[in-house]
Amino acid sequence: MTDPILTLSGITKTFPGVVALDKVSFDVRPGEVHALVGENGAGKSTLMKVLAGLYHPDAGEILYQGAPVRIDNPLAAREKGILLIHQELSLSPELSVAENIYLGAWPTNALGVLNKRKLRRDTQAALDALGCTFGPDDRVGTLSVAMQQMVEIARSQAFSANVVIFDEPTASLTDTEKDQLFTTIRALQAQGVGIVYISHKMDEIFELTDRITVLRDGVVQGTVDTKNTDAIAITRMMIGRTLEAYFHKANSTFGDEVLRVDGLSLKGQFEDVSFSVRQGEVLGFYGLVGAGRSEVVETLFGIRTADRGRLHWEGAEMPLPTPRHAIDLGIALVPESRKEQGLVLMMGGQDNTTLPHLNSYARATVMDRRRERATFDTYRDALSIKTTGPEQAVSTLSGGNQQKFVLAKWLCAGPKLIILDEPTRGIDVGSKSAIHELIAKLAEDGLAVIVISSEMPEVLGVSHRVLAMAEGRLVGEFEGDAMTEENLIDAVSHHLAKPAAE
Structure with a gap:
């Protein structure tokens, strides 16, 4: 040796x-x-x-x-x-x-x-x-x-x-x-x-x-x-244990349509994207890097502005939103890069959690730190976040705990639609399983959930329905028995598999 x-x-x-x-x-x-x-x-x-x-x-x-x-x-x-x-x-x-x-x-x-x-x-x-x-x-x-x-x-x-x-x-x-x-x-x-x-x-x-x-x-x-x-x-x-059920699919009853997208296009990014998502539904997006998935949801959240297309929110047509408008409607976006887009790394977990919602914690011009602390305690316990306290800089936490703070930041606002872009990238199997459980619980509580993942087993394991994207276009829609790795691979390879029947 x-x-x-x-x-x-x-x-x-x-x-x-x-x-x-x-x-x-x-x-x-x-x-x-x-x-x-x-x-x-x-x-x-x-x-x-x-x-x-x-x-x-x-x-x-x-x-x-x-x-x-x-x-x-x-x-x-x-x-x-x-x-x-x-x-x-x-x-x-x-x-x-x-x-x-x-x-x-x-x-x-x-x-x-x-x-x-x-x-x-x-x-x-x-x-x-x-x-x-x-x-x-x-x-x-x-x-x-x-x-x-x-x-x-x-x-x-x-x-x-x-x-x-x-x-x-x-x-x-x-x-x-x-x-x-x-x-x-x-x-x-x-x-x-x-x-x-x-x-x-x-x-x-x-x-x-x-x-x-x-x-x-x-x-x-x-x-x-x-x-x-x-x-x-x-x-x-x-x-320290076996991972019996690695993926958790929500046992939901679908409610009303929350969001419908018709013909959304942004030159050079994506073209003619149409889909809908309902209360209690987990809608998955699968595609290779550069397929346009992140660009679509960033447009829904107002980070990008589409060239054309229509959005309907809870049955009524609405203009393309700004991020502030999206948050006020009840849309939450957990971005692909938690460190670059989701967190202020040198701030503590408490300040990161309440950052997008400061008006809710202000009395005139004074912050209600007691209410902020109560929110921090609630989501630290609910999401099992390992941290020494509200002031510990999130830069010092593990990737899984950082991701949980990004989730806490949006969950405390009570969203109606939560978009999760690569929610388990770079985190361990135990934290992945916990986030999969959370996705299922959110859907079972009636939220509409969109999950973007480059990991095919994940997107199939947590979603009720999956949309496949390639080169900025939707190239397949699958649910039920049609949700297979073979169909997704075939779709993103531009050999369009037969979509699931309505």
Whole structure:
């Protein structure tokens, strides 16, 4: 058995009131992909930040190539050959590819002047090793998410990394881009690089990895060879129980039509979109990234303005709304990106929850903080949000708890229609199951619910009816027995399956 290139032994890390890591041991060997899995808040990101020099452990030891080391900061980690690729890419969009790759270590001549020729030459060599189609001088802000991720990975070539950590690397990638990423990871393996792979997606874990280590509440539950286990066993280790009913479909009686959309179009985004949703119904939207799903619901919420089309709200025609008008009507939108669009990260959970509804908590010009606190307490308990208190910045919470605060923000307004755009992206299986249960309960309470998901099992599992979109058009409508993976794939591939009968 190959000796580990990196070993973490007895790592402990505490924050005020929280033991994030409790005597954690973990290792990675040359040329292997070692998965690190666990629910949000289990300690995965904390452990990797210790390894990358962002946090210093309170106790424990790090061995690198068999010798004890202290990693004081990310630059020290990079110099040792340890590279962390964050889920939220850490690039400067206004700088070039070359400037980003060598940021903090630009080559200079004897007078300290930037050696542009060497910078471009070394960058091109790193890009060529990965088969990148963009060049050293391209501005990073003009590249796609997948290409930006390749810029991050190119640092592993530029600095001869021995260990590369991928934190939820496919969260924003299409299937084609994911395949390219996997090809790159296997190429790094072939070079003897040790890979740490953090993901909530079990299919990726079992396709790509050699070993799996499970964390729960900051404690290692075990390390197993991937070939000797299965998703059920890993899930049981992650959450301490089996996940009998992963999806929850609402047992609803449909009521009146809440929203009807006729011929909605926005040039370059979507065209001639028509559908309706009723009280107690969960309507799913499925399609590949770029299909126009998010753009449609952003138009319904007033973020975008359609070129043409008509909307009917509770039976009466209405003008295209502004966001304020949409909120007043009772439309809520949980956006695709909770960190960029759904939360003010440095504010506490209480202030995030009440932010869109401040008028409801004001007496003249004075905020009723007692009522705000009561709202916070209600939704913290109802949604089982793990937080130390109302003032804890949401940036410090796990992805699942952040998403619950986005939901709380809109549920406290008592909406009639709630739109959930990728509601479980980047969160663990336990939190996903809780959100699926919540979707079912909202529908059973009489709300109309629209769910957008790129995960086919999810959209089929929670929805009563599914609309398929491709290239800005609705290409299929399915319900009952017609809601199958085969029909959805066929529809988005432009071979239109037969719609379900009315």
